[in-house]
Amino acid sequence: MPNLKVSVIGSGNWGSAIAKIVAENAAENSDIFESDVRMWVFEELVAGQKLTDIINSQHENVKYLPGIKLPSNVVAVPDLLAAVQDADLLVFNVPHQFLPRICSTLKGNVPSTVRAVSCIKGVEVNGDGITIIANYISNELGIYCGALSGANLAPEVAEEKYSETTIAYKVPDPTDVIDAKIIRTLFHRSYFHVNVVDDVAGVSLCGALKNIVALASGFVDGMEWGDNAKAAIIRRGLLEMTKFGREFFPESNASTFTEESCGVADVITSCSGGRNHKLGAALIKTRRPIFELEAELLKGQKAQGVTTAQEVYEFLDRRGKSREFPLFTAVHGIIFEGLDSYALPRILEEIEQKL
Numbered sequence: 076m077p078n079l080k081v082s083v084i085g086s087g088n089w090g091s092a093i094a095k096i097v098a099e100n101a102a103e104n105s106d107i108f109e110s111d112v113r114m115w116v117f118e119e120l121v122a123g124q125k126l127t128d129i130i131n132s133q134h135e136n137v138k139y140l141p142g143i144k145l146p147s148n149v150v151a152v153p154d155l156l157a158a159v160q161d162a163d164l165l166v167f168n169v170p171h172q173f174l175p176r177i178c179s180t181l182k183g184n185v186p187s188t189v190r191a192v193s194c195i196k197g198v199e200v201n202g203d204g205i206t207i208i209a210n211y212i213s214n215e216l217g218i219y220c221g222a223l224s225g226a227n228l229a230p231e232v233a234e235e236k237y238s239e240t241t242i243a244y245k246v247p248d249p250t251d252v253i254d255a256k257i258i259r260t261l262f263h264r265s266y267f268h269v270n271v272v273d274d275v276a277g278v279s280l281c282g283a284l285k286n287i288v289a290l291a292s293g294f295v296d297g298m299e300w301g302d303n304a305k306a307a308i309i310r311r312g313l314l315e316m317t318k319f320g321r322e323f324f325p326e327s328n329a330s331t332f333t334e335e336s337c338g339v340a341d342v343i344t345s346c347s348g349g350r351n352h353k354l355g356a357a358l359i360k361t362r363r364p365i366f367e368l369e370a371e372l373l374k375g376q377k378a379q380g381v382t383t384a385q386e387v388y389e390f391l392d393r394r395g396k397s398r399e400f401p402l403f404t405a406v407h408g409i410i411f412e413g414l415d416s417y418a419l420p421r422i423l424e425e426i427e428q429k430l
């Protein structure tokens with residue numbers, strides 16, 4: 076069995092937590108993987124020191140995952156091409172707005188035999204087209220890409236508190252050394268339970284769309300409407316997510332949304348303790364501009380629901396479908412158009428007939 080080389084592209088809150096998992100498994104499975112796991116870091120100075128130097132000397136990402144020791148076989152690399160050189164498997168884990176630039180650097184520098192897994196929760200919207208991130212990576216780089224998504228708040232996973240995740244991986248070529256079993260070996264830990272499925276579209280969409288629902292649940296908490304109202308948002312949000320999959324990605328399975336960690340479970344966790352939920356609540360309480368709040372509350376981390384709400388709304392609007400997705404449309408309206416959040420109950424009244 077060859078020593079497979081794994082590189083993680085991204086080193087934020089989730090990027091660092093996933094690098095920790097992958098490095099733990101690479102070290103324990105030396106018959107399959109090379110022990111060192113390179114992690115591409117978008118270089119920046121933290122208290123006058125390069126973040127890569129801090130990670131490689133202190134084994135901690137002090138800015139994006141403070142208080143968590145990373146295994147010493149996580150090697151921070153500031154140069155993107157050096158980070159992926161000779162890699163067999165790439166794990167993409169960056170806020171999705173940074174991906175086009177990353178892919179344009181990688182284009183032509185990654186052999187087609189390389190395999191990838193995207194841990195990114197977002198979509199790529201272009202004109203009236205929408206692409207899941209795994210397919211965007213595949214199209215840009217000419218390599219197969221699966222998707223990992225689940226009820227996975229990074230700080231809890233990094234502290235090794237129990238969680239489940241869903242990986243969609245469909246071996247593209249029967250002669251591939253990297254199969255679903257190897258993918259599971261790379262990600263599964265006793266505290267991080269992996270279920271492998273083959274619904275790449277469903278897993279990817281769940282991760283992207285739940286962030287919009289999490290913002291809506293934040294609005295509900297910001298308004299102090301209580302837990303019953305929040306449960307209603309969760310239920311209707313999940314139905315709207317499933318409808319979106321059915322309508323625009325008919326190859327996705329409804330059961331991925333309702334039965335997998337990436338679906339119902341991620342909606343629940345994101346609507347409780349996620350960054351999008353926190354930002355949604357702060358928006359209602361303060362009425363301050365969303366990007367100003369994001370910078371202040373999240374200290375460099377990103378709430379992907381904001382860009383996703385905008386992208387999904389633009390996509391729906393261009394297709395003349397925004398009225399058929401009232402919750403997604405309302406979230407966009409409340410963030411970007413000053414729609415009064417008191418309009419939400421009225422909008423929810425209408426949802427019932429449209430789902």
Ligand SMILES: NC(=O)c1ccc[n+]([C@@H]2O[C@H](COP(=O)([O-])OP(=O)(O)OC[C@H]3O[C@@H](n4cnc5c(N)ncnc54)[C@H](O)[C@@H]3O)[C@@H](O)[C@H]2O)c1
Nearest residue numbers: 086087088089090117168169170173195196228229376377
């Ligand atoms: N944090 C979580 O709990 C969590 C859990 C599951 C999935 N996700 C998803 O994982 C993905 C990555 O999120 P994250 O939490 O690791 O990131 P993050 O929100 O912590 O974002 C910060 C990262 O973006 C990088 N960055 C900033 N400017 C950049 C630029 N111009 N180019 C490239 N990189 C730049 C920073 O260096 C840092 O690594 C997202 O799609 C997110 O939705 C996050």
Ligand SMILES: O=P(O)(O)OC[C@H](O)CO
Nearest residue numbers: 225226227228349350351
């Ligand atoms: O903190 P959020 O809102 O980006 O959510 C994090 C994860 O996606 C939860 O699974």
